[in-house]
Amino acid sequence: MERVGWERRADVDRLAPTHLEVPSGSRIRIDYGDPEAPALAVRLQEVFGLTETPTVAGGRVALTMKLLSPAHRPVQVTQDLASFWRDAYFEVRKDMRGRYPKHYWPENPLEARATRRTRPR
Secondary structure: OOOOOHHHHHHHHHHOOOEEEOOOOOEEEEEOOOOOOOEEEEEHHHHOOOOOOOEEOOOOEEOEEEEEOOOOOEEEEEOOHHHHHHHHHHHHHHHHHHHOOOOOOOOOOOOOOOOOOOOOO
16 A cells, blocks of 8 residues: 555545444444455444445445444344344344343434443433
8 A cells, every 4th residue: 555645545545444433433443354245343232323334435335234232242234224223123122132131222223322331321
């Protein structure tokens, strides 16, 4: 990258960012291990309120969202966050409320405040 000019480097950073800021304010690293399906592994509570799946490559490639439990274990993998909130979240919520009762599991995740903590302040 040292020989690449500043303008080209800015293009690369814009089209293939290394991190994404999620609604909780955390900057999460994007995994480009599979260039066809870059992935973002993030705790579920940190993306409450996010309605659309984030994209890279100028909006042409949707990130694979690896949604994690508070213990950073995979709960769900999706490239369609809107459909996850609409169809699968309520089953996941039921399971997570049983396993992590001290954590915040809102009924409406689209209107809820994202948090890095156990409960929002």
